Amino acid sequence: MPAPSLSCIDHFVLTVASIDAACAFYRDALGMEVERFAAADGTTRTALRFGAQKINLHQAGAEFDPKALRPTPGSGDFCLVSDAPTGAWQAHFHALGVAIEDGPVKRTGARGPLVSLYVRDPDGNLVEIARPA
Template sequence: MRVLALDHLVLTVADIEATVAFYQALGMQRVTFGGGRVAMAFGRQKLNLHRAGAEIAPHARRPGPGSADLCFLVDLPPEALTAHLGQQGIGIELGPVRRTGAAAPLVSVYVRDPDGNLVELSTEAAA
C-alpha cells in the first residue's frame, strides 16, 4: 500500500460560523454535507469542521480548538498575499519568511484562525 493524497482534515472549533468566515476570506468555499455538517473546500481537499463538545464519532482522542498547525499553498505572491490579508482584516503573525515545503522551497506568511490554529500560507519559491 502507498498513500496517494490527503482528502480532508478535521478541525475542532469553538464557533463554526466564525471559522467559515475566516477560511472564506482565504478563498475556501463552504460545503454542507451529511445532514448539515460543514466543511471548507479548496482544490481537491476539505477541512471538516466539528464544534467543540459536539464532535462527530469517531474522532481524535483529545480534540480541541486551537491545536492545529496547517500549511496551505496559495496562488498569490507574498506581496499580494500580505495585501489581501490586510484587506480582509487578518493580522500577520510572521512573514514573509523562507521555509522548506514538502515538494519545494516556500515563502510563507503565518496567521491565526479564530481558534488560534497556526495557518501558514505559502507560495513556492525559486531554489
C-alpha cells in the first residue's frame, strides 16, 4: 500500500541558544515576522512567520515536548526561496554586516534550478536564500 501524499511544509523547529538573538536575526536580516502565541499547555511560544510558513523556536535546555531526540543549536541547514534578485540580498546582507558564507552559486531545488546565497544565523545554522533561476 502506498503512503498517503504530503502537500507542503507548515513549520519546522529550530533549537536556539537565544530566542531574542534568533528573532532579531530572522526579523532584521530575512524580514520575518516574530509571532508570540499561546500553546495548548498555556505556555507562550515564539515563531518566525513568512508567507504561509513559520519556524517555531525552542530555547536550548527548555524545549517543548515532544521534541527532536537531540535538539542542538546550530544543527539546521535549510533553504528559503525568494523572488527578490540575488544582488538585492547581497546588498542587504552587506549593509547589515551579515557575512555571506557562499554564493551566488547554482543549485537544484525541489522545483528546479536555483541561484543561492548562504548565510549563518546566530546559532550557526546554514540558511540558504535561493531565487529560481
